Amino acid sequence: MRNCVCGVDLGGTKIGIGIVDSNGKIIAKVNVPTPVKEGKQAVLDSIVKGIEDVITKANLKTSDLLGIGVGSPGPLNSKLGIIYNPNNLPGFENVEIVKFLNEKFGTNVKLQNDANAAALGEYIFGSGKGTENFVYVTVSTGIGGGLIVNGKIFEGANSNAVEIGHMTILDGGPACSCGNIGCYEALASGTALQRFAREAVLKGEKTIIKEIAGDRDIKAEDVFKAYHRGDKLAIKLVEQEAYYLGVGMINLIALYNPERIAIGGGVSNEFDTFYDKMMETVEKRALKPSLKVCDIVKAKVNDVGIVGAASLIYEK
Template structure:
């Protein structure tokens, strides 16, 4: 009998656990709060329980599983199966999650950082199907990425390859959460869009963005919404975003020379507003042979990329 894959997308606020067949169809999935504040022992118990719960809902049992894949925030050591110390999982310090869960569940458990897992998911089930040299990037609160080289994930010397969000695109740029100045993430993440909007408002820009942010907290969604309504300052911010994406993607082309780059994450849901200006920037900035050989597409797996990517670790 064909075995079922179980994918666990471990996040700072929620755990998504899904059963997936080998073609990437989700059979059943559930979502529970992480309760990260209770620490690693409790969170791992919740992961274990979520696996049993989703199996129960699908009328399956643990022996039907090929294994459990976990996509976790980094830093982590995928080879040793250890989560090191993710900023949004307080109290985690070199937790051997693979050993603990494989012992508890009695099945194979695999670990990868969430962006790498998503890259594998898109490669096997989504926008990277059949593409040997493929890059996935996710643009949401931060920017992460994963790279498939000659058909396989390349994770680097210590699982930190494709830290695309933390490469410098303007060394005179704003400070990034990582401490560096001018990171791709500091210019082009959803958080950065919101920060640029907030700065504009503080400097007295005439914009409806503030009115859309009803609780006073400006988010990137408000900027896109205002731009759709014709707000000039918001349009300028969206144009800048498309330009910054174009710079970062041109750099991805220079380093990896891939055949396809897929963009996922919250910001990519505004694809139509960003695409033209982004491609225009790439055309100006990337080397011609690198740009000509490479398609830039929207990722396909949407919100399911976490679960599907984690499940794909078992293939």
């Protein structure tokens, strides 16, 4: 079967690798570890083994591939095909991954920041279809995203544009891992929600969240579970989450005037839970002419890390 692409989603602990057809469907998938402690070469070897395994699993030959797309944490340079020094890949520095995989497999290889790749995947194969100006926002442990303009990723000078998670939402707000304060992801990510819940529990606020978590640490999903059981603290926290999500949306609508914003990531499993509250804030405060042409939807593509990486090859 020709016209398939291999998508590589390089993460800090595991690498998801899949064969993706021209409809965005994953026809075979493997996960391999990211042995970053064993050094650069070990990570590269793991990627090669994963690609070979998934090609075999899909009953393909290397020559059947249109190419290999790699989504990686930044900083990186997509044009030079170099990954610089991602925070969650210590030691995996200045890796010329495009050159390496191109020499190994003799096929077209493209590299992109993982959030940008996910945005392109959702644009080509998901809710972005048919739009020209599209924003993808992933809300999970952090907040990331990407902007597609006329079918192309808007990259910025070094593939780092539209770092949605680091927009300042609340001056004087909580510290962010990036060094700034009051960032979107410090207020509205799954990690932020879980931090707000833990702080409230430590203060002794009355809630069933702790009981739901049991012996382990409180997670964002515990807050949503408690919300669905009518817990007062959880309702307050989820409403705050929806409010901060909404404030970020207002900024995105003002900046980019998109036709659609799609929300993906773990927290988007609760899209229907926070949507109405989020929209209350958005409808009250967003620029009216821009809001009129924009809708905010739940992202559609599963395994968007892999599909997004593959979409780099399908990009027109």
